[in-house]
Amino acid sequence: MNRIQVEGREIELDKEGYLRDLDDWSPAVAEQLASAENIELSDAHWQVIRLLQDFYREFELSPAMRPLVKYVGQHLGADKGKSIYLMQLFPPSPAKVASKIAGLPKPTHCI
Amino acid sequence: MTLHIVNKSPYSSRALADCFASFADGDALLLIEDGVYALTGFIADNIAVAPVYCLEADVRARGLQMPKGIQSLDDTGWVKLCTEHNPIVSWFQ
């Protein structure tokens, strides 16, 4: 079992690095999960992370790429609702990487 | 046209009834496994669709008689029937 230490708490991850318990998520946890992916979180990243969490609250599932692009386009504007934009923020697989950092389960409808 | 395959007894499952409700002109029905119990009792007298095929091995295994008007198939015949129809809908629950 993988574990990370965040702000004195020990947090369990599954073997692919997703949170075991979604309630463990905090912005500090997100920072650490992101750095494991070599991503430094900017405002643009946070915007997508918060939106992903909204998606999960609304539909109770993690989005694959296609719905993620559509949802981002609807909420953040057409210029951001593009795979290339999300690819730049969360390489190499935006739906998976962003879900991981947002503390959501791994998207199941995704290659 | 569609080939409908039913594998549950009509006396314990809605599969055959659901199949009948979605049966279009030119479609075919194939009864396999417990689906062949449709050849018994009042259901047998009330099969309003045609053509109806049965897997002969499943009919014989259950000690049933092959009624008139029902075409029996071996495995090769089953495969041939599948190649002649599209789509194939499995009513398996």
Place this chain on the structure above:
Amino acid sequence: MAIKTLAICRRAPYGSALAREGLEAVLAGAAMEQAIDVLFMRDGVFQLMEAQAPDNIEQKNLWRNLQALPMFGVETLYVCESSLTERGIKLDRSRPAGSEIKLIADTGTFIAAYDHVLSF
């Protein structure tokens, strides 16, 4: 021409895993840009009841998951008309945002237009 696939969902939610498996198949197909449609018939129309709250039976809310279909590009939900009538269900308000419901009277002809049919 694209291969057209239809998922026929005729099981109620929660009583068995089939309703969820049907939805998963449709979401997976749509996520891969496949031309996949879904037809709710028989007890499958119970999946469209909007007040589902399965928290206390420890299952995920299938209705909530169904809301995601338009996000995956499945924007038309086909529903067998007689199955609704039989069960006294009216879908006045009950549909995922961004989707339209098309009632199908003749399911036989409807099904015949597809290349592949999955049964759930």
